[in-house]
Amino acid sequence: MPDALLAHVRRYVSLREEDITLLRTRCTLRHVGKKQNLLTEGNVSPNFFVAKGGLRMFFINEKGVEQTTQFALENWWLADYHSFETQQPSDFYIQTIELSEVIVLDEPTHRQLLVDVPSLERYFRLVQQRAYAAYQLRVKYIYDLSKEERYRHFTERFPEFAQRIPQYLLASYLGFTPEYLSEIRRKRIS
Amino acid sequence: MPDALLAHVRRYVSLREEDITLLRTRCTLRHVGKKQNLLTEGNVSPNFFVAKGGLRMFFINEKGVEQTTQFALENWWLADYHSFETQQPSDFYIQTIELSEVIVLDEPTHRQLLVDVPSLERYFRLVQQRAYAAYQLRVKYIYDLSKEERYRHFTERFPEFAQRIPQYLLASYLGFTPEYLSEIRRKRIS
């Protein structure tokens, strides 16, 4: 039933009938509640496709604080690709931020799927390239903007998403403390 | 003559005779002096392969300071992929940091090459995935380590490269000022 995935793949490449069958049988949807861990530190990361809901990736620093490094909403893939590629234990956690529907592919399954459906090579190349481009921009913002500007920039660009998640997650993702976020908001309101 | 590229591609996928010919004829090596701009702000980014030497990507912030966001050494691809994909003007500059040999592919050429040599789809997927993984790690370090720790971490991991480039470029890449780098080094020596 992963119709969201099928539709997404078709935005990039065309599929034969047999490809569609393969995708349908190999990619099964998993329904997951809110705040459930899909990956925990020390395990090997599979690749996740978000059909519905949203995920976040984070690690826990030496002070025990969760540092969010990435969000993934509908139609995004998410994985710790270093762990995924090398099949080594990950430093990261991946967790649902809301009720979600997710496709989970571990590396061997993923690899075989690419052998059986060769057009997926191009699909994933384009998806990776797009994700990489987003990271390049992100690092630019981190280096270019102050933390306050980063907050304003983010809320202007993704107003609906900024509403959808708790503030402390947003603060963590933007690289500062919830207390500082409060201070920024106070200034804006007055 | 792009033997470096051929060798690199073959680390990931196998090539037919005709693929090799195509690669040889379409990918020509360009010799470039030190500190030459290969991309300037406002132009569309092609994709660069570093056969020899090294490149850096940077942008100029509102204060007129160059902010380095990325380095690329031998066997790395470098581009502003947002500009590359959308064919829109880039915000970035790409410049040689030493005498270099570089392969330059604009998007239409790149696209055609992938049509003519289908195994490259897999090659570039893997290259993108690896680059993306590196960025994920990088953001983790930015969020996890203080600027001083970032410097120590970098010099421990890439001692030879830290020697090879001027300190002010390293400071810029790590996200702080040359003055502060001086202070860190002073502490270390004593």
Next chain:
DNA sequence: CGGGCCTTTGACTGGTTTCAACTTCTGTGG
């Protein structure tokens, strides 16, 4: 209605930047 999580507030601290001046290095031409 109550408990726990999220958010706010304020005082204090410190890592890092800014600015300006000085020193050292490097490469190029006479």
Next chain:
DNA sequence: CCACAGAAGTTGAAACCAGTCAAAGGCCCG
């Protein structure tokens, strides 16, 4: 081979952005 100019690196003082800590207030959900 030396001189010199510009680039790169160092120093120190003052200012500030943002983090830390502790405590109080608000709000959601059982």
